[in-house]
Amino acid sequence: MNPPRIRHQDTPPNKPPYHIMPSRGGSGNTQRQQDPTVVVVAFAQPRRRTRRRRAIMPVKSSASFRMTALPMVVTAQLLAAAVLTLTLVWVLHFRGGVSWKPTSNPLFVYTAHPLFMVIGFIICTGEAVMAYRIVLGPRSAKKAVHLLLHLVALTFAAVGLYAAFKFHHDVGLPDIRSLHSWLGIATIALYGLQWLMAFVYFVFPGAVMTMRADYAPWHIFFGLAIFLMAICTAETGLAKFVSAFIAYPGEVFVVNFTGIAILMFGVAVVLAVILPSRY
Incomplete structure (x- = not known):
């Protein structure tokens, strides 16, 4: 038997090789036996794919997105000035001012309600x-200014509330009927309770330091919540005033811009409180 012949798969022969071997019977007949062939398969090496290097964007550190409370404090002061200016323009120019005397136009009494509420519940509360x-100085000075501004806000709110009840009494309208009045009464009640609790815990000399430390986070939380309630009350009051008493397009624009400025002032105040003073 001949040794196996090696051929490649890609070049096969036209006719397989063979040789003649005698048969087992001893006769002259012959049979053909094909030589074994070993096929060698050559595997082509895969092409190396060159990866393109992607441009890696520089990752900014968390310090790039940090913001202190100072920009929000400045923004809040500018918005407070805008709110006060728009309110005075609306009350003095479009409404004709404020009067407590019984006149032919009872709206002069009612105009005192938004004026005192905006100055007290919005501006003074936000500044407090x-x-x-x-406030620059020791912590005791900051605490005194904080307490006095809240007291001024409560005083202005009481005057504004009296103006609303007086107008309803003079005209003959029922009291505490709208959503605005419900929010206003709830806000004033919670505001007074918050002020009394703060006086007992932080000003009264008999308060224990551990009690002050435990109550401080709740005081901050409820203070911001009541301030946001005052913002919502002002917005509903302006919407009610526009739909009920205003018939001039120019006055509507002033009132709407006042509402937007009040909302932005509230957002700036909250951010000024929750953001750190420095990093």
Whole structure:
């Protein structure tokens, strides 16, 4: 038997090789036996894929996105000035001012309600909330300004509430009927309770330091919540005033811009409180 012949798969022969071997019977007949062939398969090496290097964007550190409370404090002061200016323009120019005397136009009494509420519940309360950010000096001075501004806000709110009840009494309208009045009464009640609790815990000399430390986070939380309630009350009051008493397009624009400025002022005050003073 011949040794196996090696051939490649890609070049097969036209006719397989063979040789003649005698048969087992001893006769002259012959049979053909094909030589074994070993097929060698050559595997082509895979091509190396060159990966393109992607441009890696530089990752900014967390310090690039940090913001202190100072920009929000400045923004809040500018918005407070805008709110006060728009309110005075609306009350003095479009509404004709404020009067407590019984006149032919009872709206002069009712105009005192938004004026005192905006100055007290919005501006004074916002400044009181930011007192620890804007007042320079020892902590006792900041605490005194914080407490006095809240007291001024309560006083202005009481005057504004009296103007609303007086107008309803003069005209003959029922009291505490709208959503605005419900929010206003709830806000004033919680505001007074918050002020009394703060006086007992932080000003009264008999308060224990551990009690002050435990109550401080709740005081901050409820203070911001009541301030946001005052913002919502002001927005509903402006919407009610526009739908009920205003018939001039120019006055509507002033009132709407006042509402937007009040909302932005509330957001700036909250950010000024929750953001750190420095990193």
